[in-house]
Amino acid sequence: MTVPSLAERFRADFPILDQTVNGHPLVYLDNAASTQRPTSVINELSRYYRHDHANVHRGLHALSTRATALYENARQRVATFLNAEDPESIVFTRGTTESINLVASSWAGNELKPGDGILLTQMEHHANLIPWQIVARRVGARLYFLTVTGDEGEIDWSQLDTIFTDNPIRIVALTHISNSLGRINPVAEVCRTAHKHGAVTLIDAAQSAGHMPLDVRAIDCDFLAFSGHKCCGPTGIGILYGRKSLLEKMEPYQTGGEMIVSVTFEGAEWKPPPHRFEAGTPHIAGAIGLATALDYLDQVGRNSIQENDHHFGNIAATRLREIPDLRVFGPLDERAGIVSFQLGKIHAHDLVAFADQHGVALRGGHHCNQPLVRKLGLHATARASFYLYNTESELDRLVAVLHSAAKYFG
């Protein structure tokens, strides 16, 4: 329980945290929606634009050569971060959402046949649900769901093997960490089972990439997606990791400059991955800023961040449960630093507005998990999510504000 506080050492790196909101020092507990950025990332963006910017790839002059090297080194940095074998398995996208859309369109859209199965869980973010609904309708495939039960949001993984045996599942796509339940899924085991049955796997790592060590070879997934803005990086940049043998067989997603070998007025021939999937001028500054963010995460230590997350997630869940009439969702232990809850009959909107009035930033709503929240019999929940810079006294302020809210609206 006495984890050395990361905040003590690293909070000062995040300038945005040093402000007051409605007369109170800001307590930022909306990290699952987007984290904040350390000074090193903000400064690297400025430095890049002040010294090195030019368009990449086609250029032979000094600035373009520098920008290209920074951009391709960022790709290598991401490969190292994920322990991918090869930078060519790293595609830059706008974010998790685009990464999953890319796979749903360029892989599933060409590979799946009528009757084929796509396996998801009931706790997927809309980004890992709607693209599959769309492609399933287009090709005549069928969606299967792993059932999530109870307020704890359990999945019975023991049925997994049978699901594969009984149904023609071709791909399983699931979240590593649930953004509403704070549950951590056994992705390596899922991939092992899936591969045993010849199915392809996609991991939505939006909530895990900035929060724990990630190793695509250990997980042995075929695709993995995450967003820069959820792991200390710039907005507008994200990653698709893809097994090279799969990427090589996939059609392009968007088309235009930079992704072709040769074009005539009649047709075109594609470059190999990853450039095949990066049509047009990419978000160069975003890729470079993301590399700086990954450096920062490794400097803090991803193991330490994970411990810190567990610590805050567990004690927050425990302390919130002690508040009368408060219902906490998600697992009892082994949770990520994400705690969703319902306080009495207070609507999440009112609760979040009240907390904001006291400087505490929470999120309220369906967290892009509408079907799951409905399943819990709710329209919305409130959510507190912690990151490496949050302190125990901030948790105290959350608890205090919830007590006040219960009184105010009670």
Added chain:
Amino acid sequence: MTVPSLAERFRADFPILDQTVNGHPLVYLDNAASTQRPTSVINELSRYYRHDHANVHRGLHALSTRATALYENARQRVATFLNAEDPESIVFTRGTTESINLVASSWAGNELKPGDGILLTQMEHHANLIPWQIVARRVGARLYFLTVTGDEGEIDWSQLDTIFTDNPIRIVALTHISNSLGRINPVAEVCRTAHKHGAVTLIDAAQSAGHMPLDVRAIDCDFLAFSGHKCCGPTGIGILYGRKSLLEKMEPYQTGGEMIVSVTFEGAEWKPPPHRFEAGTPHIAGAIGLATALDYLDQVGRNSIQENDHHFGNIAATRLREIPDLRVFGPLDERAGIVSFQLGKIHAHDLVAFADQHGVALRGGHHCNQPLVRKLGLHATARASFYLYNTESELDRLVAVLHSAAKYFG
């Protein structure tokens, strides 16, 4: 000829220009690939990340409310910049390439029937060529091309009406300013003719948005696309303007969070435009930085930038033609600030490398206009492109370096 130099007043706003390359002061003449950013844009990005960042739309706390207001104000700013009636006709994308892919997929992919015609010119950038090749193949539509003739790259606009009369053209997509020829196309007239025949129009404004006043109501186009990085803005952000009545009928492009009204495990219902087309967390900082860039352009004055471009384009073309054995492409006058050329038998690669050695940044290659460059009987050309911060003495240095190159490789 005596245009008051914009560079005198504004060059100091661009910190990147103040550096030496290979021992010479940098002469940046690769603006058609990407412009540089003024300090105000770089600072606004830092300010945003240091003070206001949070995820947009769903949030009720102070930071999220601020970020949402900045993001939606940026949309309004773009609408004003384009004189669009309504911010809801403005979709944020990654850039011109994504904007055109969106229209090719969500408009043409659903609207075009086998045998329908798509009219392009032979001077389109790959971004406005390959997406149409793809969708044409998918739906059985046919591509038509307006022929580009001679080194001057002329298009015979007088045939336009006949092309529409003789062929079932449903959409015409053309560039406003050619990125290789520096030719300015009569887009308002093209839209008038197209609409007379019931066809839809798309303008690729990648090379015009940062260079002249743009008025989507005066042009009366249905779609218009441009990129932030080519008009002083951040990388990774671009715009699709769409006529609202068309956007409203279009299916989403990517799917995920933020673009749905309601989701069940089985299906989803879309939001109205523009959010229907902005799945996932957008490039918030990019949109905000773009708004700052547009403020900057209006502060400089888009009419002044246009005059400055014409001035540099015309005198550069004239002075380059005086160099023995130098072949200039594009119109003789009325040109944008883009000059492509071929010097004797010197390959563009060698020429660009030589210029870089003397601090002059040029581009060499097919400029993503491969079919056009081939039509000129070439594999590659060199290109100098000017912007508001370039000076007459930089043009002198370009001319000098070309003379030296002729000697070196001659």
Added chain:
Amino acid sequence: MDFDELYQEIILDHSKRPRNSGVLPPPATRGSGYNPACGDEVTVFVLKSAEGKIETISFQAQACAICTASTSLMTLQVKGTTQEQALEIQRHFIDFLTKDGSSEGLGHLRALAGVKKFPQRLKCATLGWHALEAALKGDAG
């Protein structure tokens, strides 16, 4: 404090004890409003008299305090009016919140003035009113 201006006594009261809460069976007409940002949902039921006045009105809400209170107050305000009058009140109320329009004749609805300082809550305050419009123009059901 702005916040207490938003959540005035009367708002908290109506949100905890909404007036005219419940379902009306056909021939009452119904209309719904939905806020995708948070999943909130309001359904309004309207029964008109022979002279075309709103004789009975009720609503059901899965919504925040602002939305519930605004809808509850709305039912009190429009009861007994004609469709034209009700829509005029709706327009008036929305102008009051969005265009700094006068509050004259809005009665207790003035308590929602705090929303002007919380534009992100505007959707909450007007959701029930859009449901009302749908119900007035809507089918029995």
Added chain:
Amino acid sequence: MDFDELYQEIILDHSKRPRNSGVLPPPATRGSGYNPACGDEVTVFVLKSAEGKIETISFQAQACAICTASTSLMTLQVKGTTQEQALEIQRHFIDFLTKDGSSEGLGHLRALAGVKKFPQRLKCATLGWHALEAALKGDAG
């Protein structure tokens, strides 16, 4: 000056007057290399003797000086060697440029050492060599 190291006399010479330039008709085999970044294209033609040695070799290039000179020098270097020997020279040359490998036995090809300082020109320097490999393994045509 680095630049003159890249464009050494011999490079400029071979780029302006490429050796073994031209087309060989079948039964010579051909192979092409293409650089999408700039549209450069090189085609190499190879005719082997009965003993399997490269008897005649030629090339056609639409390419920059570095590429043209590297290909021209390459034709001189591999003429008279067997396929295995030629591919060994290719490997050796690429290692020299990319892995700081030894330049022993590379003869005039050493003149391309400047490419090490201009990694963006590596593709130019090796394009013809990939075309050679394709020609050696390729069909008549």
